[in-house]
Amino acid sequence: MYLIIDVGNTRVKVAVFEIDTVKEVVVFEKENIISALKKIISSFPISKSIVSSVANFSEKEMQEMEKLLHPFFLDSNTKVPFKNLYKTPKTLGVDRIALASAAIKKYPNRNVLVLDAGTCITYDFINEKGEYLGGAISPGIAMRYKALHTFTSKLPLLEANEVENFIGVDTQSSMHSGVINGICNEIDGIIAQYQKKYPDLTVVLTGGDTYFLSKQLKSVIFAHPNFVLEGLHTILIHNLAND
Numbered sequence: 001m002y003l004i005i006d007v008g009n010t011r012v013k014v015a016v017f018e019i020d021t022v023k024e025v026v027v028f029e030k031e032n033i034i035s036a037l038k039k040i041i042s043s044f045p046i047s048k049s050i051v052s053s054v055a056n057f058s059e060k061e062m063q064e065m066e067k068l069l070h071p072f073f074l075d076s077n078t079k080v081p082f083k084n085l086y087k088t089p090k091t092l093g094v095d096r097i098a099l100a101s102a103a104i105k106k107y108p109n110r111n112v113l114v115l116d117a118g119t120c121i122t123y124d125f126i127n128e129k130g131e132y133l134g135g136a137i138s139p140g141i142a143m144r145y146k147a148l149h150t151f152t153s154k155l156p157l158l159e160a161n162e163v164e165n166f167i168g169v170d171t172q173s174s175m176h177s178g179v180i181n182g183i184c185n186e187i188d189g190i191i192a193q194y195q196k197k198y199p200d201l202t203v204v205l206t207g208g209d210t211y212f213l214s215k216q217l218k219s220v221i222f223a224h225p226n227f228v229l230e231g232l233h234t235i236l237i238h239n240l241a242n243d
Contacts, residue, residue: 003046003069004232005037006098007053009119012036015229016044025226030055034064041068050074050236052094052228072236074098081105081238083131095228096124100132101238102231103204106224111198114227115187117209119143123190127198138186141209144179160212184216191219 001023004015012033016023023044028036040046049071057065065071074097076090082104086092095116103112103126113135116122120143123135139147141160149157161176168174195201205214206227214223224230 001044001046002233002236003037003040003044003049003071004229004236005049005051005053005071006095006228006232007033007051007055007057009055013226013229014040015226015233016040016046017233020233022226022229025229034061034068037065037068048072048236048240050232052098052232054093054095072239074232074235078235079239079242080235081130082126083129085131086134093122096122096135098228098231098235099124099206100126100231101234102224102227104130105234106204106227106230107202110202111194111200112202112204113191113194114204114206115221116228117141117205117207117213121183121187121207125194136190141179141183141212144183145175148175148179160209162212162216180216184213184218187213187217188219191221 002017004017006013007030010030012028012030014026026036026040046069049069051071052074074094076092080097080101082100099114099116103114109128111128112126114124117140119140121138121140125133125135127133145158148155155175158172158175160180163176163180166177166181168177191203203219203221204224204227205221206224210223210225214221
């Protein structure tokens with residue numbers, strides 16, 4: 001069995017794969033990573049593992065992980081199943097590398113736009129030739145609400161809420177309209193830009209805000225909440241096969 005570990009800034013998402021089947025997915029806080037990994041290892045016969053992290057580990061955590069798993073750490077030098085045409089490949093985030101890999105595996109020989117709605121909203125495009133061209137990065141839902149509160153003196157800090165009327169009738173509904181309608185129109189607009197050039201475009205939505213946004217968007221999309229984990233699994237298999 002393979003252990004797939006996706007480390008965010010605050011949370012860790014882990015999946016246990018048996019061949020191509022996900023046996024279990026666990027989410028926990030980053031500070032609990034070692035104890036959580038020990039528990040998973042005691043429950044499953046893990047043979048190989050891969051770690052993708054956008055956060056830094058302490059030296060002690062690195063040593064503990066090496067001792068527990070001898071994992072494969074994803075970075076810009078890792079072999080991937082696509083051709084990377086990004087002009088600054090060493091700056092491409094490991095999460096975006098994983099998403100491109102998942103797109104290649106799930107939708108081969110197709111033009112695919114992957115939207116990852118988390119802390120930031122990332123857009124990643126892979127063409128039918130298996131070439132990664134790039135995309136875009138913009139603030140996510142929570143970041144936009146936090147910015148309204150932080151950079152003004154009187155606006156409250158709100159949680160995301162569905163918008164039924166695009167015309168806000170008070171401060172809170174105006175903020176919800178601005179954030180949620182703004183994001184949905186941004187996403188629908190960017191999808192339309194890509195569809196104009198690539199009419200056969202496949203659009204994938206993933207990330208922590210997948211369920212919330214999928215109900216709000218007009219565009220036809222495929223929702224894959226665990227797309228990063230699937231991409232990491234694809235990269236691990238690719239490297240084992242080419243080792």
